Amino acid sequence: MSELTGTQTAAVVIMNLDRAQAVEVLKHLSDDEAEAIAAEIIRLRDLDLETTRDALTDFQRVVRGHLPPVRGGRDLATGLLEASLGPERAAGVLTKVSSSMTSSSFEFLTAVEPAQVASILDGELPQTVALVIAHLPVERAAAVLAEITDPARTDVAQAIATMGTATQDAVAVVATALRARSGALTTRDARETLGGVQPLVDIINRSDATVEKALLASIEARDSALAEDIRSRMFTFADIVVLDDRDAQRVLRGIDVRVLALALKGSSGPVADVILRNMTERNREALQEESRLLGTVRVSQVEEARAAIVRTIRELEAAGDIRVQRVEEEYVV
Numbered sequence: 001m002s003e004l005t006g007t008q009t010a011a012v013v014i015m016n017l018d019r020a021q022a023v024e025v026l027k028h029l030s031d032d033e034a035e036a037i038a039a040e041i042i043r044l045r046d047l048d049l050e051t052t053r054d055a056l057t058d059f060q061r062v063v064r065g066h067l068p069p070v071r072g073g074r075d076l077a078t079g080l081l082e083a084s085l086g087p088e089r090a091a092g093v094l095t096k097v098s099s100s101m102t103s104s105s106f107e108f109l110t111a112v113e114p115a116q117v118a119s120i121l122d123g124e125l126p127q128t129v130a131l132v133i134a135h136l137p138v139e140r141a142a143a144v145l146a147e148i149t150d151p152a153r154t155d156v157a158q159a160i161a162t163m164g165t166a167t168q169d170a171v172a173v174v175a176t177a178l179r180a181r182s183g184a185l186t187t188r189d190a191r192e193t194l195g196g197v198q199p200l201v202d203i204i205n206r207s208d209a210t211v212e213k214a215l216l217a218s219i220e221a222r223d224s225a226l227a228e229d230i231r232s233r234m235f236t237f238a239d240i241v242v243l244d245d246r247d248a249q250r251v252l253r254g255i256d257v258r259v260l261a262l263a264l265k266g267s268s269g270p271v272a273d274v275i276l277r278n279m280t281e282r283n284r285e286a287l288q289e290e291s292r293l294l295g296t297v298r299v300s301q302v303e304e305a306r307a308a309i310v311r312t313i314r315e316l317e318a319a320g321d322i323r324v325q326r327v328e329e330e331y332v333v
Helices: 006-014 019-027 031-043 051-057 074-085 087-100 107-111 114-123 128-134 138-147 150-163 168-182 197-205 209-222 224-231 236-240 245-252 259-265 269-279 279-295 299-318
Strands: none
Touching: 006 019, 006 031, 006 269, 019 074, 019 138, 031 074, 031 114, 107 168, 114 128, 114 138, 114 168, 114 209, 128 138, 128 150, 128 168, 128 197, 138 150, 138 197, 138 209, 150 197, 150 209, 150 224, 197 224, 197 299, 236 269, 236 299, 245 269, 245 299, 259 279, 259 299, 279 299
16 A cells, blocks of 8 residues: 555554454544544555554554454444444444545436436346436436336335445446446446435435325335335425424525415415414515415425425535424433
């Protein structure tokens, strides 16, 4: 290996400490520091003796070559983080590591139009298409999924929800084949990805109302339990009532009054109450006037307006600007 960075050297030191010592060291690191160290431990799977000696010149037992170099890897990083930070914090750090360690093997597809990506994937097994879509940014994944027609789209959605962890070799094979097919010549390191219901929920939440409705109906027909699981994790327009007033105000600042008027058509009293009480008097008057002028509207317009508000809520939540209380959350009082 070339000369190690400071973070890499720290990772090698921790890898070669006794487990109890390594755990004790990690306890004194911040989450950002632990994330950086964990990323390097995962990368250093095949560390050679010479590099180990260079990094551990202060440790005579290693310099003398009495011990072989310790191999890194995800299992080692996971074990150390869980023992030092606890399972919950460790899971958070590892999630951040996974998303930031390497570029996606399918990054070359982000420059390709969604319709073209769907065309490239045409004829592939649903599991293969699911693997590719799971590697794409969520917004792009939603756009590609929208370009796939049923029943193939439902097959792919179901495959995403039930997909496990993909090996680097499997990802590399698929990425290489698609890169050749698309004419992209750049190469990227493969990475692992984990499917499941939540990634599918994230994609559906960023799809338009028509795709969302059709996809959920198709999944319901095939697997009612899966459909119920998906719906239970999705934030709907009616769930706006779980926002506290400050977060509701933050959401409403970015919503056009016409969109609000459309979304409130036929909505429940509690939803309207949350929206109205978190608007200024001037904006409430504007909303009431807009609602009066709307007249009769199509159901699809109402659904699209509500979907736009939900997308705004999820974007703000992802950015950490608001907090959405989940049903299963409990509080100690």
